Amino acid sequence: MTDAAIRIQSLSKTYADGKQALKAVDLDVPRGQIFGLLGPNGAGKSTLINILAGLVTKTAGSVSIWGFDIDAHPRNAKASIGIVPQEIVFDPFFTPFETLELFAGLYGVPKTKRRSMELLRAVHLADKADAYARTLSGGMKRRLLVAKAMVHAPPILVLDEPTAGVDIELRQQLWAYVRQLNAEGVTIVLTTHYLEEAEELCDRIAIINHGRVIANEATRTLVDMAREKVIELTLDRPIAAPPASPLFDRASVTGERVLRVTYIKNKASAADVLAAVTGAGYGIVDLSTRDGDLEDVFLNLTRTADAA
Numbered sequence: 615m616t617d618a619a620i621r622i623q624s625l626s627k628t629y630a631d632g633k634q635a636l637k638a639v640d641l642d643v644p645r646g647q648i649f650g651l652l653g654p655n656g657a658g659k660s661t662l663i664n665i666l667a668g669l670v671t672k673t674a675g676s677v678s679i680w681g682f683d684i685d686a687h688p689r690n691a692k693a694s695i696g697i698v699p700q701e702i703v704f705d706p707f708f709t710p711f712e713t714l715e716l717f718a719g720l721y722g723v724p725k726t727k728r729r730s731m732e733l734l735r736a737v738h739l740a741d742k743a744d745a746y747a748r749t750l751s752g753g754m755k756r757r758l759l760v761a762k763a764m765v766h767a768p769p770i771l772v773l774d775e776p777t778a779g780v781d782i783e784l785r786q787q788l789w790a791y792v793r794q795l796n797a798e799g800v801t802i803v804l805t806t807h808y809l810e811e812a813e814e815l816c817d818r819i820a821i822i823n824h825g826r827v828i829a830n831e832a833t834r835t836l837v838d839m840a841r842e843k844v845i846e847l848t849l850d851r852p853i854a855a856p857p858a859s860p861l862f863d864r865a866s867v868t869g870e871r872v873l874r875v876t877y878i879k880n881k882a883s884a885a886d887v888l889a890a891v892t893g894a895g896y897g898i899v900d901l902s903t904r905d906g907d908l909e910d911v912f913l914n915l916t917r918t919a920d921a922a
């Protein structure tokens with residue numbers, strides 16, 4: 615038995631029109647983690663998730679979910695994963711409670727083991743248990759989708775762009791629930807465009823671009839790969855134009871006495887930047903620095919991959 619929650623090997627998908635959405639993807643999602651799948655629109659994330667969900671058939675390669683090969687043991691594989699789709703699709707005539715009961719039934723969960731009310735409470739929808747689904751707000755519907763994906767208590771929960779169209783407060787509630795599930799031992803996979811969110815939530819992040827995995831690292835490692843560092847200096851007197859230095863990647867004057875310099879970590883250090891500024895005759899009153907974030911890593915990696 616593999617210790618990966620999801621193991622993907624040489625996975626390829628070519629759609630009927632010839633579009634190659636996935637190209638020999640290898641990816642292991644470790645058990646117990648919150649794993650982020652990032653990539654620009656059209657990178658292949660939904661295709662990958664739809665293959666896990668059994669909604670799209672792969673062209674080549676193998677996938678196992680919780681140790682069950684999706685071809686050899688499709689039922690066990692399906693029982694091991696809950697998927698929250700990107701699109702909100704509901705039968706508008708069922709109440710949230712009925713929706714969960716219905717899906718528990720489809721998964722063969724016996725009545726005594728169902729926990730529809732508990733799930734509704736967890737996603738803050740207990741008071742809407744008997745409302746018609748069509749009367750729920752977008753955020754409520756999305757939380758109901760999360761509850762629906764958990765009716766059979768799978769060890770893996772996959773969320774495809776879960777926060778699209780969800781306001782900040784609801785997003786925080788959703789993430790709190792995701793964290794709680796993870797603390798209870800559920801492996802989480804999520805796709806998001808919000809890099810900051812991935813950075814905040816995920817233990818590990820894979821970046822997918824044009825159907826290939828171009829990075830798969832512990833979040834910390836990925837963040838460290840950000841090459842840019844920004845330093846903002848408050849000077850002892852007004853400055854009109856930034857001093858020129860080959861060590862600066864970019865420099866701009868952002869306030870009467872404020873200079874912002876971006877430098878590349880392995881080419882220069884903060885001390886180099888300070889020396890260049892004091893060398894130009896300015897005194898430094900204050901400074902702050904900011905590490906490159908995932909956005910920078912992402913842009914650098916996708917740029918490199920595009921050029922390859």
Ligand SMILES: Nc1ncnc2c1ncn2[C@@H]1O[C@H](COP(=O)(O)OP(=O)(O)OP(=O)(O)O)[C@@H](O)[C@H]1O
Binds near residue numbers: 631655656659662
């Ligand atoms: N049914 C289909 N037939 C043909 N091409 C498709 C089909 N579904 C997706 N594609 C194409 O496959 C590629 C990958 O699409 P996919 O939806 O997997 O990307 P994605 O990373 O999930 O993007 P998004 O973030 O926009 O959902 C895209 O070029 C897309 O146009």
